[in-house]
Amino acid sequence: MQASVVIGAQWGDEGKGKLVDSLAKEFDIIVRFNGGNNAGHTIHVNSIKYVLHTIPSGILCEGKRCLIGNGVVFNPITLCEEIDTLQKQGISITKENFGISYNAHVIMPYHIKLDILRESQSANKIGTTKRGIGPCYEDKVARIGIRACDLGNEVYAKERIENALKEKNILFTTLYSDQAFVVDDVYDYIAPFMKRLEPFLCSVSDELANAQKEGKKILFEGAQGTGLDIDYGTYPFVTSSSTVTGGIATGGGIAPSAIGNVIAIVKAYTTRVGGGPFPTELLDDIGEFIQKKGQEFGSTTGRNRRCGWLDGVMLKEAVQLNGITHIALTKLDVLSSLPVIKLCVGYKVNGSEYTLSPHTLPSFDKVTPIYEEFPGWTEDISSCKRYEDLPINARNFVNRISEFVNIPILYISVGPDREQTIQHVS
Numbered sequence: 001m002q003a004s005v006v007i008g009a010q011w012g013d014e015g016k017g018k019l020v021d022s023l024a025k026e027f028d029i030i031v032r033f034n035g036g037n038n039a040g041h042t043i044h045v046n047s048i049k050y051v052l053h054t055i056p057s058g059i060l061c062e063g064k065r066c067l068i069g070n071g072v073v074f075n076p077i078t079l080c081e082e083i084d085t086l087q088k089q090g091i092s093i094t095k096e097n098f099g100i101s102y103n104a105h106v107i108m109p110y111h112i113k114l115d116i117l118r119e120s121q122s123a124n125k126i127g128t129t130k131r132g133i134g135p136c137y138e139d140k141v142a143r144i145g146i147r148a149c150d151l152g153n154e155v156y157a158k159e160r161i162e163n164a165l166k167e168k169n170i171l172f173t174t175l176y177s178d179q180a181f182v183v184d185d186v187y188d189y190i191a192p193f194m195k196r197l198e199p200f201l202c203s204v205s206d207e208l209a210n211a212q213k214e215g216k217k218i219l220f221e222g223a224q225g226t227g228l229d230i231d232y233g234t235y236p237f238v239t240s241s242s243t244v245t246g247g248i249a250t251g252g253g254i255a256p257s258a259i260g261n262v263i264a265i266v267k268a269y270t271t272r273v274g275g276g277p278f279p280t281e282l283l284d285d286i287g288e289f290i291q292k293k294g295q296e297f298g299s300t301t302g303r304n305r306r307c308g309w310l311d312g313v314m315l316k317e318a319v320q321l322n323g324i325t326h327i328a329l330t331k332l333d334v335l336s337s338l339p340v341i342k343l344c345v346g347y348k349v350n351g352s353e354y355t356l357s358p359h360t361l362p363s364f365d366k367v368t369p370i371y372e373e374f375p376g377w378t379e380d381i382s383s384c385k386r387y388e389d390l391p392i393n394a395r396n397f398v399n400r401i402s403e404f405v406n407i408p409i410l411y412i413s414v415g416p417d418r419e420q421t422i423q424h425v426s
């Protein structure tokens, strides 16, 4: 049985958490394969709000196994806090329903410090979440990272930490005029949290291989979105992991051929947190309307999300990169009452028209979107249960998106609650 995938097609916050939670009942195992607690997935079930950062969004569905793959970086302290918060909300986290890959890299206090110092003192700010994500992945690739399995042995762990701090302490004390980290202090700080997480450590890739043999159904849950991918996003305004489907093979430990359906989560408009180009951004009343009505502020940092029209060019590229088979269109309800709705169908750069994005940043910064316009609808659609219940103008907009990217739209989300999801076979 091939695994299914949920990924973000834009710059994150498309509503992946909500969709994964809605779909989880159909799967046995839900796996995160990239990113860390830079992610923030808000899920509403029966008027209760849950916010997940590292734990897969399938955890709210009883009896499912939720795994953190080796491609994820995790902070043991915030992960323990996340577990505590969920337990207080009545969600039990046990060895049966939760596991962390032995090989997942650990976000250490010095990673967070470096991220914060760079963001506050550098002239070229990315607008990161300051969770230490970039520095942790840097250490992984530089082969000086600390994996979950490295912290079990005190002597070895301290050797690794010492090695990782050799260059960094010079940076902290000279370039940033800050304090050096002390190996023993770092270890003593992190060790109790890792001790608590130790029972959850497992071999995710072996487990997934066995699950496949047993015919179990696996769902991979992407964090961030295609526009933030380290290779294909709007570099350098990206995150530090592979957010596209290709990242699943290495970040989850599964063969590429084991991947089947790829459901892209697409917001009916576009948002972006942090810096970087955003061709369809609306710096006017409409942008403000969408921001307010869509409650577009970050689940992780609380920052306002920049808002703009849906970018079909970006979507076409996401289809190409991810092998998208279906789309789940979210937050359509937010556009209700706008007289005109726009879809970007091309870019103009220096007098030439493009239907795929120019990848070099200076050109990307200068593109002018080419729009198709659609008449809006006035009805509140948040209680619509079937596609046929949607106003004709909403259906026309949905159908044009599907036609433009040549991908069927399988779900239409009209509100934050698990139940506010229309299944649509187009």
Ligand code: GDP
Binding pocket: 008, 012, 013, 014, 015, 016, 017, 018, 039, 040, 041, 042, 043, 044, 294, 295, 299, 330, 331, 332, 333, 334, 413, 414, 415, 416
């Ligand atoms: P994720 O990071 O992709 O999981 O998305 P976030 O959770 O960061 O942001 C999506 C926000 O929109 C959350 O607050 C959701 O509760 C909310 N949401 C999801 N789908 C819908 C929808 O169809 N309509 C509305 N109004 N809100 C939605």
Ligand code: IMO
Binding pocket: 008, 011, 012, 013, 014, 038, 039, 040, 041, 126, 127, 128, 129, 130, 131, 132, 133, 134, 222, 223, 224, 225, 228, 237, 238, 239, 240, 272, 273, 274, 275
């Ligand atoms: P979810 O999973 C939106 C953005 C940050 C910043 C850039 C780099 O909730 O969709 P980082 O801390 O990763 O080094 O920051 O990436 N970013 C996100 N934006 N949603 C996310 O996750 C994001 N995770 C990172 O705002 O621009």
Ligand code: MG
Binding pocket: 012, 013, 014, 039, 040, 041, 042, 299
């Ligand atoms: Mg989010």
